[in-house]
Amino acid sequence: MSRPAPLTEAAIIERFFVRPARRRDVLLGIGDDAAVTRLAAGHDLVTAADAIFEGVHFPAGTPARAIGHRCLAVNLSDLAAMGAEPLWATLALSLPAPDSAWLREFARGFFALADAWRVALIGGDTVRGPLGMSVTVHGRVRRGRYVPRSTARPGDGLYVTGHPGDAVAGRLLLERSRGGRAAAQLRQRFLYPQPRLTEGRLLVPLASAMMDVSDGLHDDAGKLLRASGLGADLDAAAIPLSPALRAVAGMPRGRLLALTGGDDYELLFTVPARREPLLARAAQRWPCGIARLGTVSARPGLRWRLDGRRYRFADSTFRHFAPGRR
Amino acid sequence: MSRPAPLTEAAIIERFFVRPARRRDVLLGIGDDAAVTRLAAGHDLVTAADAIFEGVHFPAGTPARAIGHRCLAVNLSDLAAMGAEPLWATLALSLPAPDSAWLREFARGFFALADAWRVALIGGDTVRGPLGMSVTVHGRVRRGRYVPRSTARPGDGLYVTGHPGDAVAGRLLLERSRGGRAAAQLRQRFLYPQPRLTEGRLLVPLASAMMDVSDGLHDDAGKLLRASGLGADLDAAAIPLSPALRAVAGMPRGRLLALTGGDDYELLFTVPARREPLLARAAQRWPCGIARLGTVSARPGLRWRLDGRRYRFADSTFRHFAPGRR
Numbered sequence: 001m002s003r004p005a006p007l008t009e010a011a012i013i014e015r016f017f018v019r020p021a022r023r024r025d026v027l028l029g030i031g032d033d034a035a036v037t038r039l040a041a042g043h044d045l046v047t048a049a050d051a052i053f054e055g056v057h058f059p060a061g062t063p064a065r066a067i068g069h070r071c072l073a074v075n076l077s078d079l080a081a082m083g084a085e086p087l088w089a090t091l092a093l094s095l096p097a098p099d100s101a102w103l104r105e106f107a108r109g110f111f112a113l114a115d116a117w118r119v120a121l122i123g124g125d126t127v128r129g130p131l132g133m134s135v136t137v138h139g140r141v142r143r144g145r146y147v148p149r150s151t152a153r154p155g156d157g158l159y160v161t162g163h164p165g166d167a168v169a170g171r172l173l174l175e176r177s178r179g180g181r182a183a184a185q186l187r188q189r190f191l192y193p194q195p196r197l198t199e200g201r202l203l204v205p206l207a208s209a210m211m212d213v214s215d216g217l218h219d220d221a222g223k224l225l226r227a228s229g230l231g232a233d234l235d236a237a238a239i240p241l242s243p244a245l246r247a248v249a250g251m252p253r254g255r256l257l258a259l260t261g262g263d264d265y266e267l268l269f270t271v272p273a274r275r276e277p278l279l280a281r282a283a284q285r286w287p288c289g290i291a292r293l294g295t296v297s298a299r300p301g302l303r304w305r306l307d308g309r310r311y312r313f314a315d316s317t318f319r320h321f322a323p324g325r326r
Numbered sequence: 327m328s329r330p331a332p333l334t335e336a337a338i339i340e341r342f343f344v345r346p347a348r349r350r351d352v353l354l355g356i357g358d359d360a361a362v363t364r365l366a367a368g369h370d371l372v373t374a375a376d377a378i379f380e381g382v383h384f385p386a387g388t389p390a391r392a393i394g395h396r397c398l399a400v401n402l403s404d405l406a407a408m409g410a411e412p413l414w415a416t417l418a419l420s421l422p423a424p425d426s427a428w429l430r431e432f433a434r435g436f437f438a439l440a441d442a443w444r445v446a447l448i449g450g451d452t453v454r455g456p457l458g459m460s461v462t463v464h465g466r467v468r469r470g471r472y473v474p475r476s477t478a479r480p481g482d483g484l485y486v487t488g489h490p491g492d493a494v495a496g497r498l499l500l501e502r503s504r505g506g507r508a509a510a511q512l513r514q515r516f517l518y519p520q521p522r523l524t525e526g527r528l529l530v531p532l533a534s535a536m537m538d539v540s541d542g543l544h545d546d547a548g549k550l551l552r553a554s555g556l557g558a559d560l561d562a563a564a565i566p567l568s569p570a571l572r573a574v575a576g577m578p579r580g581r582l583l584a585l586t587g588g589d590d591y592e593l594l595f596t597v598p599a600r601r602e603p604l605l606a607r608a609a610q611r612w613p614c615g616i617a618r619l620g621t622v623s624a625r626p627g628l629r630w631r632l633d634g635r636r637y638r639f640a641d642s643t644f645r646h647f648a649p650g651r652r
Binding site for chain 1: 353354357358359360361362363364365367370371372373374375376377378379381382383404405407408410414416417418420448449450451453454455456458460462464465467469470472474475476536537538553
């Protein structure tokens with residue numbers, strides 16, 4: 001009986017992560033000191049880097065497949081928010097101890113998402129340490145054709161894709177196995193966020209500013225508008241809550257989760273009034289849907305209203321290192 | 327008296343890491359969802375990603391400035407090994423607790439090296455977690471003009487830059503404050519490894535294969551030659567030991583440290599016989615120097631000799647996750 005080879009760093013890379021690149025623009029992939037890739041003429045490179053760690057970005061006990069999906073998804077979401085087409089990724093993986101079953105599931109989650117978007121893993125690093133991953137993704141846009149955060153204008157409409165609040169509800173429901181079908185849907189939304197890459201690219205000619213929602217609708221809308229030196233008048237009733245979230249959390253609490261929860265990876269974007277009809281037409285074909293939250297204003301600050309009155313709520317948005325938070 | 331603003335993630339990035347890019351090829355730097363950069367026409371992109379963690383890649387108590395230097399240096403060394411010119415970097419920083427003095431020193435170390443090579447920090451992420459950094463660096467080569475690992479040929483000379491063994495000796499000496507000037511030099515070599523970027527670029531027309539030495543001369547020479555399906559006949563007396571290493575460790579032990587120590591970040595490369603005179607001429611101007619270790623052979627395996635006999639030594643090379651090692 002032959003013993004399996006010990007899981008050295010080289011063996012981990014060889015067994016779980018070396019795969020044919022399936023992209024002709026990858027000249028040299030995993031296995032050398034660095035990767036060599038070729039960017040098509042007439043394009044700019046778009047680069048995003050996000051790290052996730054157990055206990056901070058996902059709870060202990062999260063399935064390995066979901067972690068593999070997530071570490072790539074959160075980065076692809078950043079590319080989506082620029083309107084970029086994804087190309088290549090690098091992965092730095094820190095593991096407390098090598099475990100074949102865990103690695104197989106992690107790689108399955110990572111590559112299922114990578115394959116869906118034709119992303120080639122071109123390099124990385126595997127080290128012993130706390131469970132966490134740092135991914136850098138590369139994408140491309142036609143020269144100069146990206147959507148920054150800081151270019152919204154007064155009078156633009158503010159929009160969001162999909163159903164914010166689902167993911168944070170799903171995270172809260174992870175600890176409980178009950179809840180039926182709606183709860184299962186929400187857990188899935190936390191475990192397998194879908195980057196809005198198709199929508200992001202279609203928004204390049206339409207949106208004046210864009211970002212992805214990772215820290216909650218309220219916090220991120222504040223960031224988007226501050227980046228442009230602007231504010232907005234917003235309607236809390238327009239926040240698009242999913243049937244599953246309404247069923248599990250109810251209306252007022254669902255709205256609060258959408259505003260302050262985070263982990264949504266939806267797109268938040270502004271569109272000049274003259275292009276809003278074009279957007280409405282385009283978005284009819286988007287499975288995730290869109291909602292118009294309100295109008296950008298020259299007056300700084302976010303003013304949420306509900307049923308004709310000012311809508312106040314406790315801002316419990318999670319911020320890394322903020323005092324008095326986890 | 328005004329209180330300093332709390333060190334949230336945004337404040338850390340703003341206070342310590344946002345700086346003018348000083349490169350015209352950075353269209354959009356830190357602060358958006360992703361960075362946008364422009365690769366000059368006629369070039370390929372070279373990408374390397376390496377993570378370092380406290381307790382694995384540097385001991386607890388390593389000065390913050392040296393850690394900031396190291397996390398970039400180990401990645402620039404990978405670019406050097408391809409013959410690439412460095413351009414841009416992303417940094418994912420994991421911190422147990424934010425500390426202004428530590429962050430200031432870390433950033434000082436990182437940017438001193440970045441500025442020396444005109445590398446722009448274009449993005450990243452700061453999260454609460456164990457002390458560690460994952461850096462991805464981007465560089466460029468003229469189309470197709472890079473040096474892989476796997477293209478050595480029998481008869482080529484095998485060379486190394488600088489003085490392998492210094493860094494591991496410096497690491498061992500970190501725990502002791504004594505040792506005089508030679509020990510201080512060696513500690514400096516561990517704390518501030520200098521990527522051989524200039525030499526790497528000059529080697530593009532000369533070298534047939536190249537990599538950087540991070541795991542020890544013996545282990546890495548084995549990797550380089552296996553990647554080409556070859557072996558080598560090598561002379562242990564040719565290993566270039568520094569005067570400092572010889573003074574501190576003596577000759578036989580110094581040689582062993584060079585062979586199995588690691589952390590050198592020197593270049594290991596092969597050169598076809600007909601180009602060896604060109605190399606000798608070019609390297610006269612390299613402050614780090616080069617040494618010819620032996621000759622590549624079609625027969626697999628590394629055969630070290632010393633004073634006319636086979637040279638045997640215990641291979642104590644560190645490997646991540648290898649059983650029975652740290």
